[in-house]
Amino acid sequence: MRRRVTAAIGLAVAATFALPFVYLVRRAGGDPGATWDALFDEQTRGPLWRTIQLMVLVSITTAVLGVGLAWLTVRTDVPGRRVWRVTAALPLVIPSFVGAAAWVLTFERGGLVDEWFGISSLPDVRGLRGAAVVLTLFSYPYVYLPVAARLATLPPSLEESARLLGRSPWYSFRHIVLPQCWPAIAAGVLFVALYTVSDFGAVQFVGYDTLTRRLFANQLRQPDVATAMGLLLAALALTITLAERAVVRRARPTAGVGSRRALLVPLGRWRWAALAAVVASTVASLLGPVGVLVWWVVRGLRTGAARSVSPDLVGPAWSSIQAGLAAALTAVVVVLPLALLTVRQRNRTAGAAGVLVVAGFALPGLVTAFAVALAVRGTPLYFTFPVLIAAYVLHFGGQALRSAQSAVTAVPARLGEAARLLGAPWWRRLLRVELPLMLPGLAAGGGLVLLSVLKELPITLVLRPTDMTTLAQRIFATYEEALRVDAGLASLVLIGLSAVLTWLLVIRRMQHLR
Amino acid sequence: MLGALYISVEVSVTSPAVTRTPLVALASLALMLPACSDDSEESDATSAPTESSGAEAGSESASASATAGGEFACEPGAVEEIGGDLTVYSGRVEELVDPLIECFEELSGVDIEVRYAGSDELALQLAEEGDDTDADVFFSQTSGALGVLEGEGLLAELPAATLDQVADEYRSPTDVWVGASGRVRTFVYNTENVAEDELPATIDDVLTSDWEGRIGVAPSNASFQDFIAAMFLERGEEATAEFLGALVALEPRIEASNVSIVDAVGRGEIDGGLVNHYYGVRALQEDPDLPIANHFFPSGDLGSFVLVAGAGVLQAGADHQEQALAFVDFLLTPVAQQFFASETGEYPIAGDVEPPADLPELGSVGIPGYDEGRLGAAITDAARLIDESGLAEG
Numbered sequence: 031m032r033r034r035v036t037a038a039i040g041l042a043v044a045a046t047f048a049l050p051f052v053y054l055v056r057r058a059g060g061d062p063g064a065t066w067d068a069l070f071d072e073q074t075r076g077p078l079w080r081t082i083q084l085m086v087l088v089s090i091t092t093a094v095l096g097v098g099l100a101w102l103t104v105r106t107d108v109p110g111r112r113v114w115r116v117t118a119a120l121p122l123v124i125p126s127f128v129g130a131a132a133w134v135l136t137f138e139r140g141g142l143v144d145e146w147f148g149i150s151s152l153p154d155v156r157g158l159r160g161a162a163v164v165l166t167l168f169s170y171p172y173v174y175l176p177v178a179a180r181l182a183t184l185p186p187s188l189e190e191s192a193r194l195l196g197r198s199p200w201y202s203f204r205h206i207v208l209p210q211c212w213p214a215i216a217a218g219v220l221f222v223a224l225y226t227v228s229d230f231g232a233v234q235f236v237g238y239d240t241l242t243r244r245l246f247a248n249q250l251r252q253p254d255v256a257t258a259m260g261l262l263l264a265a266l267a268l269t270i271t272l273a274e275r276a277v278v279r280r281a282r283p284t285a286g287v288g289s290r291r292a293l294l295v296p297l298g299r300w301r302w303a304a305l306a307a308v309v310a311s312t313v314a315s316l317l318g319p320v321g322v323l324v325w326w327v328v329r330g331l332r333t334g335a336a337r338s339v340s341p342d343l344v345g346p347a348w349s350s351i352q353a354g355l356a357a358a359l360t361a362v363v364v365v366l367p368l369a370l371l372t373v374r375q376r377n378r379t380a381g382a383a384g385v386l387v388v389a390g391f392a393l394p395g396l397v398t399a400f401a402v403a404l405a406v407r408g409t410p411l412y413f414t415f416p417v418l419i420a421a422y423v424l425h426f427g428g429q430a431l432r433s434a435q436s437a438v439t440a441v442p443a444r445l446g447e448a449a450r451l452l453g454a455p456w457w458r459r460l461l462r463v464e465l466p467l468m469l470p471g472l473a474a475g476g477g478l479v480l481l482s483v484l485k486e487l488p489i490t491l492v493l494r495p496t497d498m499t500t501l502a503q504r505i506f507a508t509y510e511e512a513l514r515v516d517a518g519l520a521s522l523v524l525i526g527l528s529a530v531l532t533w534l535l536v537i538r539r540m541q542h543l544r
Numbered sequence: 545m546l547g548a549l550y551i552s553v554e555v556s557v558t559s560p561a562v563t564r565t566p567l568v569a570l571a572s573l574a575l576m577l578p579a580c581s582d583d584s585e586e587s588d589a590t591s592a593p594t595e596s597s598g599a600e601a602g603s604e605s606a607s608a609s610a611t612a613g614g615e616f617a618c619e620p621g622a623v624e625e626i627g628g629d630l631t632v633y634s635g636r637v638e639e640l641v642d643p644l645i646e647c648f649e650e651l652s653g654v655d656i657e658v659r660y661a662g663s664d665e666l667a668l669q670l671a672e673e674g675d676d677t678d679a680d681v682f683f684s685q686t687s688g689a690l691g692v693l694e695g696e697g698l699l700a701e702l703p704a705a706t707l708d709q710v711a712d713e714y715r716s717p718t719d720v721w722v723g724a725s726g727r728v729r730t731f732v733y734n735t736e737n738v739a740e741d742e743l744p745a746t747i748d749d750v751l752t753s754d755w756e757g758r759i760g761v762a763p764s765n766a767s768f769q770d771f772i773a774a775m776f777l778e779r780g781e782e783a784t785a786e787f788l789g790a791l792v793a794l795e796p797r798i799e800a801s802n803v804s805i806v807d808a809v810g811r812g813e814i815d816g817g818l819v820n821h822y823y824g825v826r827a828l829q830e831d832p833d834l835p836i837a838n839h840f841f842p843s844g845d846l847g848s849f850v851l852v853a854g855a856g857v858l859q860a861g862a863d864h865q866e867q868a869l870a871f872v873d874f875l876l877t878p879v880a881q882q883f884f885a886s887e888t889g890e891y892p893i894a895g896d897v898e899p900p901a902d903l904p905e906l907g908s909v910g911i912p913g914y915d916e917g918r919l920g921a922a923i924t925d926a927a928r929l930i931d932e933s934g935l936a937e938g
Binding site: 127131139237239333396403488496512515 | 631638640658661662668692763769797798800802804807813826827830927928
């Protein structure tokens with residue numbers, strides 16, 4: 031009986047999250063010959079190969095940056111760590127085209143660095159290198175957040191033993207901390223890979239032609255090519271997701287949640303070098319772009335381009351917050367049962383559903399948007415807030431799922447067993463014992479969804495209620511029309527809002543971090 | 545002699561010293577636009593290059609009256625008061641067209657709901673929505689997107705009285721949409737790095753080795769694709785592929801959009817780029833020191849192709865036919881045409897409203913008699929040729 035119930039839940043989730051994939055197949059079915067031709071056309075190879083190159087490169091760089099920052103800010107005595115914990119998560123909210131624009135404007139020949147410091151012999155910031163740098167700087171929080179959450183809940187006992195045995199901090203990081211974080215790192219890198227594959231803004235800006243870029247450029251003009259690109263992205267996404275699953279299955283970390291505060295490693299004379307590294311990363315991924323945005327606004331206002339400033343940012347900010355919070359909360363609630371099923375019972379159907387939930391993130395938002403639109407068109411649900419939220423969850427739900435799975439894994443089974451022996455019913459065990467322990471991980475997952483929704487564009491454009499405007503919409507529309515004062519202002523509000531929300535909802539919840 | 549074939553007009557906008565409110569800023573900007581120099585001089589493509597330098601513009605602006613460039617005012621009488629509801633899908637940006645929409649709402653008493661998004665996305669959405677759509681009007685940034693809906697048979701025929709306000713070349717070949725404003729393709733260049741006698745006389749002159757590694761294009765941008773579509777219709781597949789091949793050989797800088805091309809030219813990272821005219825105008829409004837100017841190719845040259853933004857009425861919007869037609873008609877009234885000229889920096893194409901003062905006359909750019917409406921049929925071929933040329937791959 032219980033088996034059947036869980037299978038039914040798994041099937042229902044799988045069916046829902048399969049929607050974008052079904053939509054692509056349906057589109058391909060419209061003219062299978064043309065899609066087939068486009069799939070195996072010579073011109074498809076280039077974008078596919080470039081997409082894979084970029085994905086691999088960015089996965090490696092974000093893993094290094096994300097884990098490094100998480101460890102430094104959570105587990106060492108680096109000065110100012112309470113501030114860095116928040117700022118390190120924020121680059122995720124900078125829409126990639128804004129980040130790319132800021133990056134190019136800063137470092138390109140004739141850019142700000144050239145203008146202010148006279149340094150003009152900077153390396154080329156275009157193509158593969160430019161795309162990789164920009165995507166690393168703005169997507170490493172996918173690794174940073176789950177790893178920081180995991181680090182914050184690691185039991186200190188093993189590290190204490192290592193220290194007592196005279197091992198160096200590096201030794202305990204390498205042999206004790208890192209192995210315990212594998213699932214969190216793998217989950218983070220997986221999302222970086224999927225995000226990289228689905229990104230349009232950054233690759234478009236630095237002129238690097240990937241599958242997604244070609245899909246966007248051809249959506250209206252060569253629909254068959256766009257469909258073929260979508261199918262390739264779907265195949266790529268499923269492959270990556272299954273690969274990650276295989277890797278994580280093999281690694282079995284010791285479950286454990288510390289009852290005491292996680293251990294802080296004294297860095298000694300490396301303290302200032304570590305600080306320099308954290309500051310450098312913050313400058314490149316957050317302060318630099320913010321500086322450029324401020325410069326746009328100040329310059330524009332000074333020269334009287336105020337003609338373009340539309341004062342109402344409160345309405346869009348409010349819409350963004352509502353949408354972000356609703357999607358984050360819904361996503362966590364929807365994926366928690368799936369996380370419990372996949373981790374605790376190793377249920378096959380639930381496992382398959384999990385793969386679909388995660389892989390959907392690699393499909394460009396436009397595909398998800400049109401899939402959902404098709405499902406609800408002609409009903410009163412079309413262009414309503416709940417459907418918009420559902421589409422966000424469909425697209426970003428995987429982020430919450432992986433964090434939830436890590437959170438579930440981290441709860442030691444013996445706690446539940448103890449509670450069971452004491453006669454507590456399952457819901458009580460969940461509510462009183464397990465949920466509080468999972469909360470940091472769940473909050474991190476919800477936080478990822480929240481930040482992603484705040485900058486989301488294509489789904490919002492296609493599905494939002496007509497009278498709703500988000501900040502991301504304002505940023506994109508004004509930037510495209512060269513109204514940079516407006517684009518700058520709206521971006522700054524978006525980043526400020528995200529800072530507050532991330533701190534309130536995510537960082538503060540990582541209880542050990544307080 | 546070649547030099548005499550083109551017109552070079554420097555775009556220069558002097559900034560108002562103090563701007564307190566957006567409204568004051570609007571008014572003063574309109575006043576500050578350099579006054580149009582002699583019309584006959586500028587419209588005559590065979591005369592020597594004319595230009596109004598920044599200094600001249602500054603001195604002229606003080607004495608320029610509001611009538612020189614004209615000013616947008618939402619005057620009653622432009623449209624009848626009819627009431628009712630209307631849903632518009634607008635590919636044009638809210639920040640730009642909102643005052644116009646509000647004006648229509650105020651004058652007509654029509655309760656209007658506008659859904660904003662990119663023109664391509666909205667066209668796709670409308671194509672997928674089919675008969676289920678709530679949209680009554682599609683107000684598009686590009687004629688290409690209108691052409692797609694035209695091909696899908698989703699647009700209703702417009703009355704002759706509406707269509708006739710616009711020249712044949714700026715409206716649908718099957719009478720289902722009409723252009724409302726125009727933007728001209730130009731060559732934006734860095735005034736510090738490019739001497740005027742170096743400027744290409746025609747679009748094909750860009751292809752000489754002089755410009756190798758020095759120009760920017762935005763191959764995935766709708767306006768570039770529409771320009772290639774125009775070339776495809778004018779010169780055929782082979783010649784267009786040849787043009788694209790020669791362009792690729794120049795190793796141009798591949799940019800995301802017109803905006804980023806203008807930025808790169810401003811920084812001196814590249815020396816020139818193929819864009820629509822008003823991006824340079826806006827960049828100068830935000831940063832008057834930017835060393836950029838628009839160079840216009842002569843009339844008849846594909847490089848000075850005029851792209852129209854326009855509107856069509858959805859078949860599915862039959863319930864609100866009256867309001868929909870009133871809206872489309874409103875876009876062609878002097879009030880709206882003046883809005884495009886003075887607020888969005890575009891060419892008015894209906895009636896006799898003057899173009900923005902810093903632009904050459906419409907007659908001296910564009911391709912006379914060229915049927916813009918046919919573009920929709922060629923955009924797929926254009927996108928394919930761009931893909932095949934490898935231009936987007938950088």
